[in-house]
Amino acid sequence: MISVRKLVKRFGLKMILRGLDFEVQPGEFVALLGPNGAGKTTFLRILASLSRPSMGSVTIAGFSLPKEAAAVRVRLGVVSHQPLLYGNLTAEENLNFYGRMYAVQGLEERITQVLEMVGLSVRRRDLVRTFSRGMQQRLAIGRAVLHDPQVMLFDEPYTGLDQDASNMLDGVLSTVASQGRTVVMTSHDLARTEALATRFDILSRGVIAASASRSQMGKGDLMDFYKASLV
Amino acid sequence: MSAQREKDQKPSAGFLNSVLAVARKDLAAELRSPELLLAMLVFALLAIFIFNFALDLEPALRSRVTSGVLWTTFAFSGTLGLNRSMAVEKENGCLDGLLLAPVDRAAIYFGKAISNLLFLLLLEVVVIPVYSLLYGINLFNPGLLLVVLLGSVGYIAVGTLLSGMAVQARTRDVLLPILQFPIILPMLIASIKASDGFLTGVGLEDAVPWIILLIIYDVIFLAIALMVFDYVVEE
Numbered sequence: 001m002i003s004v005r006k007l008v009k010r011f012g013l014k015m016i017l018r019g020l021d022f023e024v025q026p027g028e029f030v031a032l033l034g035p036n037g038a039g040k041t042t043f044l045r046i047l048a049s050l051s052r053p054s055m056g057s058v059t060i061a062g063f064s065l066p067k068e069a070a071a072v073r074v075r076l077g078v079v080s081h082q083p084l085l086y087g088n089l090t091a092e093e094n095l096n097f098y099g100r101m102y103a104v105q106g107l108e109e110r111i112t113q114v115l116e117m118v119g120l121s122v123r124r125r126d127l128v129r130t131f132s133r134g135m136q137q138r139l140a141i142g143r144a145v146l147h148d149p150q151v152m153l154f155d156e157p158y159t160g161l162d163q164d165a166s167n168m169l170d171g172v173l174s175t176v177a178s179q180g181r182t183v184v185m186t187s188h189d190l191a192r193t194e195a196l197a198t199r200f201d202i203l204s205r206g207v208i209a210a211s212a213s214r215s216q217m218g219k220g221d222l223m224d225f226y227k228a229s230l231v
Numbered sequence: 232m233s234a235q236r237e238k239d240q241k242p243s244a245g246f247l248n249s250v251l252a253v254a255r256k257d258l259a260a261e262l263r264s265p266e267l268l269l270a271m272l273v274f275a276l277l278a279i280f281i282f283n284f285a286l287d288l289e290p291a292l293r294s295r296v297t298s299g300v301l302w303t304t305f306a307f308s309g310t311l312g313l314n315r316s317m318a319v320e321k322e323n324g325c326l327d328g329l330l331l332a333p334v335d336r337a338a339i340y341f342g343k344a345i346s347n348l349l350f351l352l353l354l355e356v357v358v359i360p361v362y363s364l365l366y367g368i369n370l371f372n373p374g375l376l377l378v379v380l381l382g383s384v385g386y387i388a389v390g391t392l393l394s395g396m397a398v399q400a401r402t403r404d405v406l407l408p409i410l411q412f413p414i415i416l417p418m419l420i421a422s423i424k425a426s427d428g429f430l431t432g433v434g435l436e437d438a439v440p441w442i443i444l445l446i447i448y449d450v451i452f453l454a455i456a457l458m459v460f461d462y463v464v465e466e
Contacts, residue, residue, distance in 0.1 A: 048327075048331060049331070050327055050330055050331065051465075052465065070333045070334070070335075071333070073331055073332065073333035074333035076331070078327075078331055080324060080327065082323050082324030082327070083323050083324070084323060084324045084325055084327055084328030084331075085323055085325070085328070086256065086260055086319070086323070086325055087322065087323060088260040088261075088263050088264045088319075089256070089259060089260055089263070093256075093259060097252060097255075097256045098328070098332070100244060100248060100249075100252040101244055101249060101252055101253075101329075101332035101333075101334055102244065102332060102333060103244040103245070103248070127263070136323075143328070
């Protein structure tokens with residue numbers, strides 16, 4: 001579903017990604033872990049077609065980036081630590097706007113479904129700026145799945161959430177993953193990541209330093225694996 | 232692979248639908264909380280009041296400075312609106328949300344340009360009658376209104392493109408006027424000269440070359456924006 005070969009990204013003289021290779025099969029939930037500055041967000045922005053690679057190839061669902069970016073974008077749902085929502089519009093108006101941009105068929109019905117999925121049906125006519133951070137993040141997931149994408153990218157979705165909001169987000173993420181989507185998620189929250197992902201890749205110094213599937217690891221082993229991979 | 236790709240074809244929003252969706256979204260957000268319009272209006276009204284008292288002109292001289300005062304007011308208050316219009320996209324990362332949509336990025340430019348133009352025209356609809364009352368000059372001249380429309384289109388064509396560029400910078404509030412004013416200078420000169428032609432009653436033949444210049448300016452900058460907006464907003 002996702003194939004990345006020899007990916008290099010430079011910002012001026014600074015090299016962030018150094019010949020990174022990455023492969024994800026359909027339906028996999030890959031957790032991309034690594035310290036601050038490892039290049040996780042840069043990598044996810046390239047996968048999301050928001051940033052151009054300096055060198056190397058990126059293919060998603062058979063379409064290459066950046067050449068076929070529009071075809072990739074229609075298959076992608078992106079959730080970052082920012083909600084990408086307009087505060088002066090209601091939840092429904094935000095979803096309506098994005099639904100039109102993605103040409104979602106049966107939009108009214110789909111908006112109702114999505115709001116039910118993220119538990120915000122009763123707040124559909126409230127302005128997003130009145131939502132708590134957790135509610136905004138749930139609506140952000142609703143926005144990202146509105147067009148039923150095959151691939152979901154999550155960049156630090158737990159940032160700024162309290163315990164209750166994080167627990168609720170776990171439930172929404174499990175639902176999204178159980179619908180057969182391919183998911184790539186960056187996070188610093190190892191405990192939550194361990195419960196959700198089927199594979200764990202460690203990004204360090206611009207390359208994938210280590211990779212392990214859930215079946216290769218016992219419960220609670222992720223922290224040791226993470227630390228060992230960074231040495 | 233190609234058979235799979237064909238099978239997986241998804242509908243796209245279409246250029247016009249995307250343009251309208253972006254413009255409608257901006258208008259809905261602004262109608263709900265008119266921060267941008269209010270800032271532009273208050274600034275413009277204050278400017279023409281200040282010019283009125285600062286210049287303290289004889290009635291005979293007023294018509295000679297009118298076009299300059301009007302276009303200076305539109306240009307400065309318009310910059311406030313353009314800055315705010317793109318700043319809204321930066322809040323909550325909404326610009327990324329727009330750029331992630333599978334639409335031609337020129338559609339995003341035109342959607343933003345349409346809403347920016349509507350806000351500027353709305354400002355002009357308020358400022359022109361207030362100016363007429365305050366300075367005792369009838370500005371309801373069809374020729375002058377045509378110049379205002381053409382000048383506004385050129386102003387917004389350049390301003391929307393440059394605000395897309397400036398929004399990525401930390402110093403965007405300062406950067407936009409620095410980038411914009413040198414580029415809109417030909418448009419401002421043409422607008423002031425053409426407006427003068429209609430206000431001083433010199434005649435249509437003196438205003439026509441400036442109107443043609445405005446039309447050419449509008450077409451050139453809309454075409455440039457269509458070609459380069461994709462690169463301007465990219466990281």
